[in-house]
């Protein structure tokens with residue numbers, strides 16, 4: 037049995053995702069308020085593993101979470117990744133009981149609370165139905181739902197999961213309000229040791245590359261080290277090192293295991309031209325299978 041940290045409180049998409057990933061297994065799932073707390077729980081040994089939402093179909097990389105993942109303080113290897121749908125709903129206190137209209141009335145809602153990532157996923161719905169509502173940003177979807185629970189006047193709603201609505205005894209005022217139906221989030225599991233996992237469809241390796249200064253064409257050389265070996269990259273993204281303005285590292289996802297001849301030799305070649313390479317992990321990658329959801 038493992039202790040697994042996730043972004044809480046109870047009712048987040050992270051909680052749904054971790055339940056899905058470890059379905060049928062006996063673990064202790066522990067909610068933490070902030071993603072920094074989620075990461076640090078495993079650093080300090082309070083938990084064995086931490087779950088981090090890292091990328092979303094609509095809003096792209098969750099930059100704050102990525103920055104924690106790569107921070108020197110955290111420095112824990114990626115042990116697995118999986119994909120899970122982010123289904124967002126408008127949650128609040130139903131006010132229109134007794135009205136004969138079929139059309140939902142959101143006019144009483146003056147404030148919408150959620151995490152920035154979820155608000156970004158529901159822009160079209162908000163623009164169409166709640167253009168004047170004040171947007172209030174909190175640290176998770178369920179945190180917003182919990183706040184709405186304390187505002188029974190109906191003027192405040194949250195964007196969050198059905199699980200949170202049930203958990204906190206609120207109504208789903210509008211379901212599935214994301215801009216696109218295929219809204220998925222990529223979650224990663226970090227920790228010192230890999231737990232027993234089911235066989236995966238794919239294996240991935242993630243590295244961080246910092247280019248040498250004053251080396252024109254260095255990025256081209258990095259990419260060609262992969263290209264001529266026909267190694268597929270599924271993501272490349274630059275992020276500031278935070279050390280100086282204009283200094284970046286590249287976060288690269290590679291569709292190959294480190295247990296091969298080709299990939300270690302590509303990384304050695306990249307290091308030979310003066311790049312710094314940090315291995316973030318070589319790990320099983322799971323796609324989403326609807327049938328497995330519990």
Ligand SMILES: O=C(O)C(=O)C[C@]1(C(=O)O)C=C[C@@H](O)C=C1
Nearest residue numbers: 048049050089122153176177221
């Ligand atoms: O707030 C939550 O419910 C979370 O689990 C976090 C998070 C994220 O930050 O990416 C996870 C997935 C959803 O897309 C929205 C929010």
